[in-house]
Amino acid sequence: MKPLLVLTLLLTSGTFAFAQDITTLEKIGSVVSLTKTDNAVTLTCNDNSQVQLTILAPDLIRVRASFTKPIPTKDHSWAIAKTEWTTPRWSLKESTTSITITTDELEVTIQRSPLLISFSDARTHQLLSADERPMSYDANGRLANMLFDPKAGSFVAASKKLGFDEHFYGLGEKAAHLDKRRSSFVNWNSDTPGYVEGRDPIYQTIPFYIGLQRGIAYGIFFDNSYRSYFDFGKSSQQRAWFGAEGGEMNYYFFYGPSIKKILGRYADLTGHMPMPPLWALGNQQSRWSYYPDTTVEEVVNEYRKRDLPLDVVHLDIDYMHGYRVFTFDKDRFPDPKALTDKLARQGVKLVTIVDPGIKRPTDKNERYHAFDQGLEKNYFQHRRNGDLFVPRVWPGESVFVDYTLPEARQWWGNLHRVYTDNGIAGIWNDMNEPSDFVDQTGKNQLDVVSDDEGEKTTHAKNRNTFALLMSRATYEGLERLRPDRRPYVITRAAYAGIQRYATMWTGDTNSTWDSLALNVPMFTSLGLSGEPFVGSDVGGFIGRGNGELLVRSYQVSFLAPFCRNHKVIDGYDQEPWRFGKYYEDIIRKYLKLRYALLPYLYTALEEAHRTGVPPFRPLLLNYQDDPSTYNLDDQFMVGDDILLAPIVKPDVTRRLVYLPAGSWYDYWTNKKYAGGTMISVEAPLEVVPMFVRAGAMIPVGPSQNYVGEKSSDPITFNIYPDDGGSASATLYEDDGLSPAYKTGAFRRTTITARRGPDGFAVTIGPVQGTYNPGPRKFEFVVTTGERVLR
Numbered sequence: 076m077k078p079l080l081v082l083t084l085l086l087t088s089g090t091f092a093f094a095q096d097i098t099t100l101e102k103i104g105s106v107v108s109l110t111k112t113d114n115a116v117t118l119t120c121n122d123n124s125q126v127q128l129t130i131l132a133p134d135l136i137r138v139r140a141s142f143t144k145p146i147p148t149k150d151h152s153w154a155i156a157k158t159e160w161t162t163p164r165w166s167l168k169e170s171t172t173s174i175t176i177t178t179d180e181l182e183v184t185i186q187r188s189p190l191l192i193s194f195s196d197a198r199t200h201q202l203l204s205a206d207e208r209p210m211s212y213d214a215n216g217r218l219a220n221m222l223f224d225p226k227a228g229s230f231v232a233a234s235k236k237l238g239f240d241e242h243f244y245g246l247g248e249k250a251a252h253l254d255k256r257r258s259s260f261v262n263w264n265s266d267t268p269g270y271v272e273g274r275d276p277i278y279q280t281i282p283f284y285i286g287l288q289r290g291i292a293y294g295i296f297f298d299n300s301y302r303s304y305f306d307f308g309k310s311s312q313q314r315a316w317f318g319a320e321g322g323e324m325n326y327y328f329f330y331g332p333s334i335k336k337i338l339g340r341y342a343d344l345t346g347h348m349p350m351p352p353l354w355a356l357g358n359q360q361s362r363w364s365y366y367p368d369t370t371v372e373e374v375v376n377e378y379r380k381r382d383l384p385l386d387v388v389h390l391d392i393d394y395m396h397g398y399r400v401f402t403f404d405k406d407r408f409p410d411p412k413a414l415t416d417k418l419a420r421q422g423v424k425l426v427t428i429v430d431p432g433i434k435r436p437t438d439k440n441e442r443y444h445a446f447d448q449g450l451e452k453n454y455f456q457h458r459r460n461g462d463l464f465v466p467r468v469w470p471g472e473s474v475f476v477d478y479t480l481p482e483a484r485q486w487w488g489n490l491h492r493v494y495t496d497n498g499i500a501g502i503w504n505d506m507n508e509p510s511d512f513v514d515q516t517g518k519n520q521l522d523v524v525s526d527d528e529g530e531k532t533t534h535a536k537n538r539n540t541f542a543l544l545m546s547r548a549t550y551e552g553l554e555r556l557r558p559d560r561r562p563y564v565i566t567r568a569a570y571a572g573i574q575r576y577a578t579m580w581t582g583d584t585n586s587t588w589d590s591l592a593l594n595v596p597m598f599t600s601l602g603l604s605g606e607p608f609v610g611s612d613v614g615g616f617i618g619r620g621n622g623e624l625l626v627r628s629y630q631v632s633f634l635a636p637f638c639r640n641h642k643v644i645d646g647y648d649q650e651p652w653r654f655g656k657y658y659e660d661i662i663r664k665y666l667k668l669r670y671a672l673l674p675y676l677y678t679a680l681e682e683a684h685r686t687g688v689p690p691f692r693p694l695l696l697n698y699q700d701d702p703s704t705y706n707l708d709d710q711f712m713v714g715d716d717i718l719l720a721p722i723v724k725p726d727v728t729r730r731l732v733y734l735p736a737g738s739w740y741d742y743w744t745n746k747k748y749a750g751g752t753m754i755s756v757e758a759p760l761e762v763v764p765m766f767v768r769a770g771a772m773i774p775v776g777p778s779q780n781y782v783g784e785k786s787s788d789p790i791t792f793n794i795y796p797d798d799g800g801s802a803s804a805t806l807y808e809d810d811g812l813s814p815a816y817k818t819g820a821f822r823r824t825t826i827t828a829r830r831g832p833d834g835f836a837v838t839i840g841p842v843q844g845t846y847n848p849g850p851r852k853f854e855f856v857v858t859t860g861e862r863v864l865r
């Protein structure tokens with residue numbers, strides 16, 4: 076099938092109606108008895124339901140409910156990274172009407188009849204979140220279980236009172252605003268090329284959100300991989316509810332009050348992002364598809380000739396022999412190793428796409444190792460009646476691996492040897508919703524069974540975790556094949572926990588201003604959902620771009636973790652030089668600035684690895700007490716110190732910028748502004764409004780065209796003194812490539828500067844970690860007013 080035709084088909088596939096009315100559901104019974112263990116309280120209800128509250132940490136309580144039957148002994152989730160917790164101090168108090176669990180931070184009150192749970196601050200007793208109605212389930216099939224899966228059980232839901240001024244953030248990848256208040260969403264991983272704002276669901280499922288009221292934040296992670304629903308006060312201004320078409324009522328309640336603390340706990344629970352290789356922060360170039368090998372070389376040569384930085388080129392599906400994963404087309408790429416060696420000498424790495432569809436040979440005599448081995452070992456998905464499941468994707472009729480089988484994951488991972496042996500540096504996992512051209516809604520897959528730890532569950536449960544497990548198999552394979560290198564995996568679809576295995580991009584966007592404007596709330600929301608390494612196709616994927624759009628797109632993405640220009644097969648060329656010198660020169664300026672700021676970006680990325688706090692963040696993450704930041708969809712911060720206010724509309728050369736409390740320096744002019752107010756600034760196409768927080772010191776590395784081209788000597792610290800004349804910085808360094816950082820081979824340096832009578836005194840604090848970066852100079856440049864003193 077022609078790719079163009081397929082795209083058109085995909086574009087017309089529908090969006091799910093959101094018609095669930097939870098008020099018709101059966102409510103859980105009242106509490107009749109209670110048992111207590113070391114870390115949990117189990118309540119039994121008069122309808123035989125059970126509710127279990129497990130105290131994992133002072134700020135983390137798990138709520139699990141089983142309707143009309145006891146809590147099952149089986150307890151497994153693909154999302155959870157940490158199952159063993161040191162039980163914190165807690166106490167239990169019972170009265171005739173309620174039960175109270177208290178930790179050092181949280182007070183959980185369970186009203187016995189009707190059963191209502193509320194969470195408050197243990198110290199101030201301030202209410203954080205309270206049930207609006209008892210947890211409920213669909214006893215009589217009033218809400219159609221759209222998945223028709225007998226194993227799924229019934230629809231389950233929990234409903235919380237909606238605060239008049241409560242804001243909602245997170246929920247992963249949604250084509251929506253930053254603040255999700257008064258909107259509703261569905262999670263059902265879907266291939267949605269050309270999506271626009273409001274299209275829902277799209278590729279990923281991260282059923283985790285943060286509520287914020289009066290500056291105080293809590294989080295809820297509803298760990299249920301069935302099709303799930305979140306309604307933040309859309310259907311009724313009384314309630315914010317969440318539910319799923321099957322599985323357990325199973326959620327984790329996090330208490331801040333700071334969002335940063337919640338993100339840290341969420342990372343503890345679902346996994347911390349490992350450090351990607353430093354070169355993954357380099358500029359990346361892609362297109363569907365660069366071939367043959369000489370075209371790839373031309374792209375790289377062009378970059379080098381034009382003095383444009385580049386670290387990575389992506390090979391899209393046409394590098395393969397007839398779309399067969401784990402093969403190279405012999406005519407287009409006769410010697411992949413020679414190609415990667417050649418590119419390596421120019422400082423460029425190759426990343427190859429690997430889709431989940433393994434081609435089923437049309438000719439019975441054809442031997443294709445991936446298909447033959449998988450079939451022989453019984454690693455492919457089957458329908459309930461035992462038939463091989465045969466979806467249709469780029470290679471035509473294909474099969475999918477059952478990634479819930481540990482041995483199948485191992486096998487899949489090992490198949491990547493053909494890439495690592497040929498010097499391929501990273502893997503791009505696409506189409507893993509999983510997309511099926513036969514039917515994009517998943518209906519055709521509903522009777523597909525996965526082993527799922529011996530439970531033999533269906534697609535209803537496994538669709539949303541398919542990409543998580545595929546990425547896991549890929550990541551773990553790369554780890555085994557190249558133990559001395561950090562794996563680099565990019566994924567399109569995901570479930571919570573994905574950050575342990577893959578970075579992500581936002582799929583098939585449009586080359587339009589609306590699509591560009593969506594980048595900002597999508598990146599910041601992903602950051603608030605435990606996915607720190609994000610990006611979008613720079614310039615947009617589908618449709619006709621232009622120089623102005625491309626420049627503004629780079630001005631959004633040049634400090635995003637993933638910065639990759641990519642374009643659809645039938646699109647116009649959009650590499651940085653394609654619209655002429657005027658635009659190319661501006662793009663060069665921003666790419667060069669990205670590379671200069673790599674020490675700052677890498678330090679921010681390590682913060683994400685350690686603490687869960689993303690580099691690309693909404694202002695509210697740094698200024699949680701400032702309501703003016705709660706709804707900002709067109710500004711963001713990178714780390715604690717750099718604020719950007721991009722232009723996401725055509726022909727606009729001036730805009731309002733909100734500067735939070737403190738003082739700020741215009742990055743371009745050094746003009747100092749008092750914060751806590753809106754200012755109006757000039758933004759001709761050459762300029763993205765960019766500000767540095769007074770009190771910051773920004774580490775800047777050498778100007779280079781690829782990571783490692785030059786040594787990081789000197790590192791220049793640009794000092795932006797606060798009103799008292801002080802500034803400080805942290806610099807994180809490691810070898811950028813190996814996993815040695817995990818065992819302490821890094822260096823964290825803390826530096827402070829203070830204005831004294833004879834100029835600035837700089838103090839370099841004691842360093843942390845065992846990594847020795849070798850001798851290099853630190854230089855300091857002081858920014859004062861509108862001129863720079865050396």
Ligand code: GLC
Nearest residue numbers: 363391392428505582583643
């Ligand atoms: C999907 C991907 C896109 C890729 C194309 C061909 O549409 O999202 O990035 O170029 O497939 O592989």
